[in-house]
Amino acid sequence: xxxxxxxRREKSRMKKRPYWPLLGLMLCLLxxxxxxxxxxxxxxxxxxxxxxxxxxxxxxxSDLSRNHHLVQTDPxxxxxxxxxxxxxxxxxxxxxxxxxxxxxxxxxxxxIEEDPFGDSxxxxxxxxxxxxxxxxxxxxxxxxxxxxxxxxxxxVFNDYFYxxxxxxxxxxxxxxxxxxxxxxxRNMFRxxxxxxxxxxxxxQGEFEKSGRVLSRTLINTTLGIxxxxxxxxxxxxxxxxxxxxxxxxxxxxxxxxxxxxLPLLGPSTARDAFGTxxxxxxxxxxxVVPDFITGASITSGQMVNETSxxxxxIKALKDGAIDPYISFREFYHQNRVNLIDD
Numbered sequence: 092x093x094x095x096x097x098x099r100r101e102k103s104r105m106k107k108r109p110y111w112p113l114l115g116l117m118l119c120l121l122x123x124x125x126x127x128x129x130x131x132x133x134x135x136x137x138x139x140x141x142x143x144x145x146x147x148x149x150x151x152x153s154d155l156s157r158n159h160h161l162v163q164t165d166p167x168x169x170x171x172x173x174x175x176x177x178x179x180x181x182x183x184x185x186x187x188x189x190x191x192x193x194x195x196x197x198x199x200x201x202x203i204e205e206d207p208f209g210d211s212x213x214x215x216x217x218x219x220x221x222x223x224x225x226x227x228x229x230x231x232x233x234x235x236x237x238x239x240x241x242x243x244x245x246x247v248f249n250d251y252f253y254x255x256x257x258x259x260x261x262x263x264x265x266x267x268x269x270x271x272x273x274x275x276x277r278n279m280f281r282x283x284x285x286x287x288x289x290x291x292x293x294x295q296g297e298f299e300k301s302g303r304v305l306s307r308t309l310i311n312t313t314l315g316i317x318x319x320x321x322x323x324x325x326x327x328x329x330x331x332x333x334x335x336x337x338x339x340x341x342x343x344x345x346x347x348x349x350x351x352x353l354p355l356l357g358p359s360t361a362r363d364a365f366g367t368x369x370x371x372x373x374x375x376x377x378x379v380v381p382d383f384i385t386g387a388s389i390t391s392g393q394m395v396n397e398t399s400x401x402x403x404x405i406k407a408l409k410d411g412a413i414d415p416y417i418s419f420r421e422f423y424h425q426n427r428v429n430l431i432d433d
Contacts, residue, residue, distance in 0.1 A: 282318025
């Protein structure tokens with residue numbers, strides 16, 4: 092306790108002692124060597140070949156005023172080395188005024204007379220149309236006079252029918268029935284409906300297609316076990332024919348007429364609706380089925396089986412559509428035009 096006041100006084104004296112002389116000495120030791128070292132490198136030049144100096148005294152004999160550039164010299168002889176950059180003064184620099192590009196209006200029409208990056212060997216003939224390219228055809232417009240008072244209400248009805256009945260049934264059917272079995276059922280229905288494709292092909296005068304229909308029906312019925320398996324295409328290379336009576340009428344130039352949405356059947360036109368009636372008569376099941384209930388059951392089963400292959404496609408079309416009615420109408424119209432042109 093006796094030495095405590097003395098210790099506190101010594102501690103307070105140490106706190107009040109100034110340290111700036113020590114800081115000043117440290118700054119001098121840092122600044123003086125740095126300034127001396129910078130004298131050898133006066134600017135952003137080639138430091139190792141610009142001026143030969145062997146000692147700091149050589150620096151005093153060199154003229155390094157700010158209007159003189161460093162020159163490249165031979166360290167042994169002191170002569171100038173051949174270089175385009177060897178000029179001793181800024182006044183000796185070549186006049187570059189004549190090399191400056193004239194000022195031009197960047198918005199003028201005739202600023203660029205030729206493409207500086209272009210190939211002089213390229214001519215207009217290189218941009219001519221490909222003679223082997225497929226000719227694009229404009230899709231004819233489709234009239235829709237019944238949109239407001241008939242087509243849209245029926246479209247809404249069909250959409251409710253699909254969303255709350257057809258789609259759930261088709262999804263359950265797809266989940267239960269394996270895809271291979273569903274393909275077999277589709278092949279059987281397609282094989283049975285060959286009279287529709289045969290008559291439509293003959294009506295168009297397409298005898299090659301008619302022969303393909305007969306050949307495929309014969310091969311798939313015999314070797315394909317009643318049409319269950321597709322044999323004609325993978326084994327014999329006979330492609331499937333997709334024709335109906337509506338396409339046949341369109342091939343002969345019969346106009347499609349107004350757009351019509353059929354209840355439960357979906358998009359159609361006046362021409363295709365008549366073609367659907369003809370195809371119904373050409374369906375062999377129409378003459379074989381004993382009553383309406385049995386025929387409706389078979390048709391419903393066919394529709395469910397066929398819809399099970401297109402559930403995801405229908406969903407993608409509806410999700411990407413701003414107006415589903417317009418999207419379905421345009422998709423149907425474009426598809427029918429392509430089938431007729433095929």
